[in-house]
Amino acid sequence: MRCVIYFAIFCGLCLSSTNKIESAEVVDRIVAVVNDDIITLFDLGHLLKPYVEKIEQANYSTETAQKMLYRVREDALNQLIDRKLTDQEIKRTKITISEKELDDRIEQIKTANFYTDEDMRKGLAKSGLTMEEYRQQMKDQILRIKLINLEVKSKIVITTEDIKAYYEKHQNKYAGKEKYHLRNIIMKVPPLADDNDKFEIKTKMDSVLAKLNAGESFDTLAMIYSESSLAAEGGDLGLFELDSLSPQLKAAIKEMKAGEFTSVIDTDQGYQIFFVQDVSKTPGKSLEDVSSEIERILYDEIVDNKFQAWVEDLRKQSHIKIIR
Numbered sequence: 001m002r003c004v005i006y007f008a009i010f011c012g013l014c015l016s017s018t019n020k021i022e023s024a025e026v027v028d029r030i031v032a033v034v035n036d037d038i039i040t041l042f043d044l045g046h047l048l049k050p051y052v053e054k055i056e057q058a059n060y061s062t063e064t065a066q067k068m069l070y071r072v073r074e075d076a077l078n079q080l081i082d083r084k085l086t087d088q089e090i091k092r093t094k095i096t097i098s099e100k101e102l103d104d105r106i107e108q109i110k111t112a113n114f115y116t117d118e119d120m121r122k123g124l125a126k127s128g129l130t131m132e133e134y135r136q137q138m139k140d141q142i143l144r145i146k147l148i149n150l151e152v153k154s155k156i157v158i159t160t161e162d163i164k165a166y167y168e169k170h171q172n173k174y175a176g177k178e179k180y181h182l183r184n185i186i187m188k189v190p191p192l193a194d195d196n197d198k199f200e201i202k203t204k205m206d207s208v209l210a211k212l213n214a215g216e217s218f219d220t221l222a223m224i225y226s227e228s229s230l231a232a233e234g235g236d237l238g239l240f241e242l243d244s245l246s247p248q249l250k251a252a253i254k255e256m257k258a259g260e261f262t263s264v265i266d267t268d269q270g271y272q273i274f275f276v277q278d279v280s281k282t283p284g285k286s287l288e289d290v291s292s293e294i295e296r297i298l299y300d301e302i303v304d305n306k307f308q309a310w311v312e313d314l315r316k317q318s319h320i321k322i323i324r
Helices: 005-013 039-060 062-093 099-113 119-127 132-153 160-169 193-213 220-224 247-253 287-317
Strands: 031-036 037-040 177-185 236-241 272-283 321-322
Touching: 031 039, 031 062, 037 062, 037 099, 037 132, 039 062, 062 132, 062 287, 099 119, 119 132, 132 287, 160 287, 177 193, 177 220, 193 220, 193 272, 247 272
Parallel strands: none
Antiparallel strands: 031 037, 031 321, 177 236, 177 272
């Protein structure tokens, strides 16, 4: 039995009982009014096409596809409304782009990708675009960037105090990190071991721990008792940052100093004893070292926030009517 879904309302599509989205005749109509401009069903369907194809290929259940298509439609319609608003602002502020500027930008893209003009045209054709359509898309994109530069980016000021505050708030990111040089002794517990077997293995490990407490060399005991491929190297595991360790091991060694070893730990791999051979610390980064990096981070965050706020203001000042 064929199940009609929300997407049929705006794109003339339906979902069959085999969860396939099938084409149907599309009747164009207005789906939104943005001040003096309109957005049509055709505009919306064109933007949605690749997303619809992905959902179709995924073979979701009818209910899941229905929900996903509804959300995608809402997102796409909002995207088109925002585009209309920005395009209207481009006209209002009289932002323009010359043919030479557009030509130069396209030539830069060719050069960066080692394309000839023929290569680019063939690539565009595979995506269903002509060079003229691509030029229009590029023109629209550059005009929108110019508008954002004018209305958003040009008004952003990042002070040295802002950079310093970010640095101090993210000390963990820029401070030096400690690395632990670890060794281990392990006695493995067979998958089908019963309680008696485990008790016997644990008892052996306790006797190794007693030898360590008596002052015997960890390296030597590891070579004798450890059931690890690294036993011949004295159980040398190498260098680790705390955050790379399991929560269990991290808790066990985070307060330990070089030359100390843990008690017997019951792990997924078996009973283990860990030895901290050395604790080293990588040098941290000074405020001066990371000022440019922080400035870029703050700039991107502010641009994002200010752009969203700017678009919201445009929406509040505009007449927008959505026709379901």
